[in-house]
Amino acid sequence: MIPYGRQEITEADLAAVQAVLQSDWLTQGPAVPAFEAAVARRVGAAHAVAVNSATSALHLACLALDLGPGDWLWTSPITFVASANCARYCGAEVDFVDIDPHTRNLCPQALAEKLRVAEAQGRLPKIVVAVHFGGLACDMPALQALARRYGFRLIEDASHAIGASVGGIPVGAGQASDITVFSFHPVKIITTGEGGMALTNHPELARRMACLRSHGITREAAEMEAAVRTDGDGPWYYQQVELGFNYRMTDLQAALGLSQLDRLDDYIARREQLATAYDQALAALPLALPARRPGYQSAWHLYPVALSDAAGCDRLNLFNALREAGIGVNVHYIPVHLQPYYRRLGFAPGQYPQAENYYSRALTLPLYPTLGGDEQAQVIAALQARLAA
CATH class of the missing domain: 3.90.1150.10 (Aspartate Aminotransferase, domain 1)
Known part of the structure; x- marks a missing residue:
């Protein structure tokens, strides 16, 4: 059977993973930040946060943008369910915007009309998730113009689109959005087995997503509540400052991703x-x-x-x-x-x-x-x- 999609694993990939297996780090070592830095450089983003799936990245993106009960997230109906489910994880409401029949992406004209009606009804979205279906980017300048007019935040669900570009600018550069999400599932462009990444040019969004992916725990003194800390606390000390998750990517996965990124x-x-x-x-x-x-x-x-x-x-x-x-x-x-x-x-x-x-x-x-x-x-x-x- 000829599949619709298939990963390629080379000798270089095997060697990269084997090197991690023979190192002191299998989970949270040097490969994860190296992979984050390499992807950020590749697309021209300031910050990257690697996680265990694109679904996790979408969830963290919504949390970082303070989506919650009483808020609305809009997205395309032609997508994997994760593009909408991320809102439900946050207790928010979901609505959809019809597609452009030519590009099969979220239609800017349909979005503009829906926003006009929603403004009159007092139920504008807090976030719009623009899905780059099949690898073709949405009309992000048009969506950005609407975001500025109506005050919503933009997430690019670029699970299909690492390596894509518009006018020579890579998808993920974040010039028109707050956060971009990539997927590294085996049938995607490059793979980490399972895995995803959120990219942003906003340092506070990156910091919060990085904290939330690891139980909401920080070891940074500047991020801790000083009143809780005592004089007897030493270098081992950490604080859970938010209710976070175990959404971390491992060094094994990141090593595979780094090797694949070369191709x-x-x-x-x-x-x-x-x-x-x-x-x-x-x-x-x-x-x-x-x-x-x-x-x-x-x-x-x-x-x-x-x-x-x-x-x-x-x-x-x-x-x-x-x-x-x-x-x-x-x-x-x-x-x-x-x-x-x-x-x-x-x-x-x-x-x-x-x-x-x-x-x-x-x-x-x-x-x-x-x-x-x-x-x-x-x-x-x-x-x-x-x-x-």
Whole structure:
């Protein structure tokens, strides 16, 4: 079976992890801060906080921005559930903004209209999570302009988008947002096994996320409550100043991430090459291909297509036929508001028609750096056999 995504583990990766196994540190040693510094340099951010998953990073980002009961977080319905769940972890309310059918990202025009109505109702969001679906960045300048006008904070869920850029500026530089989140899950661009990272240019946000990822504990005297400390406390002393979590990344994971980061440019170039080959081979088929925007370099985490009305078959039949042919297609994503948990909160079919229409026709094709030319040709031939007029 040709999977839709697959990690690559090289001898260099194995050596990097083995070096940690043979060192004095397996969990919280020098590899984690080295990985944080390397990613921050790569994207041009001032601060990076490595954690055990992108979901954890989203949660910490929301906490650092003081999201809580009575607040609202808005995001796209076409995303993994974590982009919305992070608000619920904080006791906040969730709402969604429909997608642009071309980019499949959160639509700035739909957001502007929803904000206009919400302002009149007195229920503006505290945070908007902009999801860079498939690796293509959202229109962050447009979202930033709305954030300034209406006073909400911006989180970039760039779980799909490390290595992407807009106008030559890497996603993660944080010029238009407060915090950017990356994922290092095995099917993402680079992997740490499981893992994630939050990047920001705000030192106080970075400090708070770093504290919250490790039980809310600090060993920094300047961050402690002086009245609690006694003269008998020594170098071992620490204080829990907030209710935090064990969201830490290990040195084993960070070592793998550091090794993988060395190949990030090669991975993006290969993904671009494969995406271009798909674009050319599938152009005549009844499919809506992923968007390309001038000045935007996608990370090409996914290659999602959508069947047009002229396809002559439904998505389920095509999905099953391709799976039977040994092609591990997938679907990204079931709109979050259609999940049972969110339906119990009052969401229902029909609320976000562009997202629901896209989902009803969506299919994700295999795309990963080690996908061979013969394997991609097999995918293309199978689609052509089933969709060509």
